[in-house]
Amino acid sequence: MKRALPVLVLTVAGLVPVWRYTPSAPEPAVAEPAPVPSVSASPGGTTRVVAGPTVDTEKGPVQVEVTLDGDRIGAVRMLRQPDHPQTTAAVPVLIEETLRAQSADVDTVSGATVTSDGYRESLQAALDAGDS
C-alpha cells in the first residue's frame, strides 16, 4: 500500500485537469457520500484493486479505482465522475508521432524567434533575403 498510494495520487492528479478545463456549465448532481479510500487484495496474489479518495473538482467529485498488477497499473476505472454532458467531448483526441526533421518549401516559419541573433540564424531571415 505504501507504494500504491503515490501512483494513485498521480493518477488522480492527471485526471482532474480534464474536468477543470471543461467549459463552464451547471454543477452536476452527485448525491452519494464520499467513501474513504479502500483496498481489496486477492490473497496470495500481486493484483490489488485500490480505490482512491474522492477529489472535488469544479465540475463535481471524481473518484478512481486502480487495479495494480504488482507495481504496474493494469486498469483505471472511474468510480464517480461529474454527471456532465461535456465531459466526454472535452477530452481531446491526440495523436502521438515520431519527431522528424524536414526541409520543405514554405512561405514563412513559426518558431520562438525572439532575439535578432536568433533571427539571423533563422529560416525566416533566409526567406526574407530570398524575397528581396
Added chain:
Amino acid sequence: MGFPVSLRIDDEGFAGADAVDALFARLREADARFSPFREDSEVSRLDRGEPDPDPPTPELTEILALCERYRIATGGAFDVRPPGRRLDPCAVVKGWAVQRGADLLRAAGARRFCLNAGGDVVAAGGPWRVGVRHPEHAGRLCAVLELTDGAVATSARYERGDHIIDARTGRPATGLLALTVTAPTLTEADAVATAAFALGREGIAWAAARPGCEVFAVTAARRVVRTPGFPTAGRARETVA
C-alpha cells in the same frame, strides 16, 4: 520585446503604404507602453505601484483582463506575475498587438498577406505554407502546415531558454520542448501557446480542448503529440532532406 517582423502583401496594386506604416507604429507603441523591460512603460510603472495614468489605460486594462482569463483557465500555471517575479504581460501583449496590426491591414483593403512577428504568424487569403521550426535544429522544420485565414504561434525553450514559468511551482516549465497553436486570431494563438507551455505536458490536452485551436507539441521526451485537425500541409512540395 525586440523581435523581427516580416510582412508580405500579395494584393495586386495594394495602395496601403500608410497602413503598413501604421502597423509598425502600432507595434512600436505597444512595446513602449507595455514592455516590462522599459522602466517608463505603463506596465513597469504599474508594477512599481506608481500607475500612470491612474487608473490604467483601457488598453492595459484589456491586456491584464486577458492575462487573468488565461490564469484562471490554466488553474494558475500561466500568471502575468509569477511568484517573486515582475509583472510580465509579454505573452499576451505580443499576440494582441500583432493581431491589431493585421486588423489595420485588413481595414486598409489587404486581402492576401502574411505577417510574421518573431515567429508568430497572421495569415490572410491563403493558402500559405507555414513551417514549424524544429526545436533542436534551427535550420530545419518539424512540421509544415497550410493556413488560409488564421494565426500560428509557437512557444519554446530553444530561443530564450527556460523563460516560461509554471506559476504553480514558481519554476520554469520543462515538460515540453515546443508547442505550436493555430487559432482564428493571434491574440488567442499566442496566449494559448504560452499558457499551454506553462502547463507542461498536460498543456497539450488543455490547448486542444479550446474551441478553434489545433495543437502540435514536442515533448521533453522528443515525441510529437498533436491534434488530428492540425492543418498539416500535403507533402507534394516537400523536398527530400
